[in-house]
Amino acid sequence: MPASQETITLSVYPDLPSADARRSLGSWLRAEDRLREKVITAPDAGATDVLLVAVDSGGAVMVLVQAIAAWLTHRREDVTVKLTRADGWSAELDVRRARDMDQVTALIEAAVRAVADHQPSVETNDR
Structure with a gap:
Protein backbone atom coordinates (compact mmCIF):
# COMPACT_ATOMS: atom_id res chain seq x y z
CA MET A 1 0.00 0.00 0.00
CA PRO A 2 1.38 3.45 -0.78
CA ALA A 3 2.59 5.65 2.07
CA SER A 4 -0.34 8.01 1.51
CA GLN A 5 -3.59 7.44 3.31
CA GLU A 6 -6.51 5.66 1.74
CA THR A 7 -10.06 5.63 3.06
CA ILE A 8 -11.94 2.38 3.57
CA THR A 9 -15.70 2.65 4.02
CA LEU A 10 -17.29 0.20 6.47
CA SER A 11 -21.00 -0.59 6.27
CA VAL A 12 -22.72 -2.88 8.75
CA TYR A 13 -25.74 -5.02 7.79
CA PRO A 14 -28.27 -5.45 9.11
CA ASP A 15 -27.87 -2.15 10.90
CA LEU A 16 -30.76 -1.80 13.30
CA PRO A 17 -33.09 1.15 12.79
CA SER A 18 -31.36 2.80 15.73
CA VAL A 50 -21.20 4.50 7.27
CA LEU A 51 -17.82 4.50 8.99
CA LEU A 52 -14.83 5.92 7.15
CA VAL A 53 -11.40 4.70 8.25
CA ALA A 54 -8.17 6.29 6.97
CA VAL A 55 -5.47 3.63 6.63
CA ASP A 56 -1.83 3.84 5.61
CA SER A 57 1.20 1.60 5.37
CA GLY A 58 2.08 2.31 9.00
CA GLY A 59 0.15 -0.69 10.28
CA ALA A 60 -3.31 0.85 10.55
CA VAL A 61 -4.67 -1.81 8.18
CA MET A 62 -3.69 -4.64 10.52
CA VAL A 63 -5.01 -2.77 13.54
CA LEU A 64 -8.27 -2.33 11.65
CA VAL A 65 -8.36 -6.05 10.82
CA GLN A 66 -7.77 -7.08 14.41
CA ALA A 67 -10.30 -4.62 15.79
CA ILE A 68 -13.07 -5.69 13.38
CA ALA A 69 -12.31 -9.36 14.10
CA ALA A 70 -12.55 -8.79 17.84
CA TRP A 71 -15.81 -6.86 17.44
CA LEU A 72 -17.32 -9.59 15.26
CA THR A 73 -16.52 -12.30 17.80
CA HIS A 74 -18.39 -10.34 20.47
CA ARG A 75 -21.57 -9.96 18.41
CA ARG A 76 -24.52 -12.13 19.37
CA GLU A 77 -26.55 -11.48 16.25
CA ASP A 78 -25.70 -12.22 12.60
CA VAL A 79 -23.88 -9.35 10.97
CA THR A 80 -22.16 -8.49 7.69
CA VAL A 81 -19.42 -5.87 7.41
CA LYS A 82 -18.82 -4.47 3.93
CA LEU A 83 -15.48 -2.83 3.16
CA THR A 84 -15.37 -0.48 0.16
CA ARG A 85 -12.56 1.47 -1.46
CA ALA A 86 -13.00 4.70 -3.47
CA ASP A 87 -12.16 2.96 -6.77
CA GLY A 88 -15.23 0.72 -6.38
CA TRP A 89 -13.57 -2.38 -4.92
CA SER A 90 -15.54 -3.99 -2.12
CA ALA A 91 -15.60 -7.11 0.03
CA GLU A 92 -18.34 -8.40 2.29
CA LEU A 93 -17.55 -10.29 5.46
CA ASP A 94 -20.61 -12.32 6.28
CA VAL A 95 -20.09 -13.81 9.71
CA ARG A 96 -22.83 -15.83 11.36
CA ARG A 97 -22.50 -15.79 15.12
CA ALA A 98 -18.71 -15.75 14.96
CA ARG A 99 -17.06 -17.90 17.59
CA ASP A 100 -13.60 -18.61 16.21
CA MET A 101 -11.35 -15.52 16.34
CA ASP A 102 -8.76 -17.10 14.03
CA GLN A 103 -11.42 -17.85 11.39
CA VAL A 104 -12.86 -14.33 11.58
CA THR A 105 -9.38 -12.79 11.44
CA ALA A 106 -8.48 -14.87 8.37
CA LEU A 107 -11.63 -13.68 6.56
CA ILE A 108 -10.99 -10.03 7.35
CA GLU A 109 -7.27 -10.23 6.58
CA ALA A 110 -8.07 -11.63 3.12
CA ALA A 111 -10.44 -8.74 2.44
CA VAL A 112 -8.13 -6.03 3.76
CA ARG A 113 -5.12 -7.55 1.94
CA ALA A 114 -7.14 -7.33 -1.27
CA VAL A 115 -7.95 -3.69 -0.47
CA ALA A 116 -4.29 -2.96 0.21
CA ASP A 117 -3.09 -4.79 -2.90
CA HIS A 118 -5.77 -3.27 -5.15
CA GLN A 119 -6.84 -6.71 -6.32
CA PRO A 120 -10.20 -7.50 -7.97
CA SER A 121 -13.31 -7.85 -5.83
CA VAL A 122 -13.40 -10.72 -3.38
CA GLU A 123 -16.42 -11.92 -1.43
CA THR A 124 -15.88 -14.03 1.67
CA ASN A 125 -18.54 -15.81 3.67
CA ASP A 126 -18.60 -17.85 6.85
CA ARG A 127 -21.91 -19.49 7.52
Missing part, protein backbone atom coordinates in the same frame (compact mmCIF):
# COMPACT_ATOMS: atom_id res chain seq x y z
CA ALA A 19 -27.96 2.18 14.06
CA ASP A 20 -26.75 0.24 17.10
CA ALA A 21 -24.42 -2.08 15.16
CA ARG A 22 -22.64 0.74 13.32
CA ARG A 23 -22.30 2.81 16.48
CA SER A 24 -20.99 -0.22 18.31
CA LEU A 25 -18.36 -0.90 15.65
CA GLY A 26 -17.39 2.78 15.52
CA SER A 27 -16.91 2.89 19.28
CA TRP A 28 -14.93 -0.34 19.18
CA LEU A 29 -12.60 1.01 16.49
CA ARG A 30 -12.14 4.35 18.24
CA ALA A 31 -11.00 2.48 21.36
CA GLU A 32 -7.87 1.44 19.41
CA ASP A 33 -5.11 4.02 19.85
CA ARG A 34 -3.94 3.78 16.23
CA LEU A 35 -7.47 4.19 14.84
CA ARG A 36 -8.96 6.71 17.26
CA GLU A 37 -8.32 9.75 15.06
CA LYS A 38 -8.88 7.85 11.79
CA VAL A 39 -12.54 6.79 12.20
CA ILE A 40 -15.39 9.10 11.30
CA THR A 41 -19.10 8.62 10.70
CA ALA A 42 -20.50 9.95 7.43
CA PRO A 43 -23.81 9.73 5.55
CA ASP A 44 -23.93 7.32 2.63
CA ALA A 45 -26.13 7.43 -0.46
CA GLY A 46 -28.87 5.56 1.42
CA ALA A 47 -30.68 6.29 4.63
CA THR A 48 -27.92 5.10 6.98
CA ASP A 49 -24.47 6.28 7.95
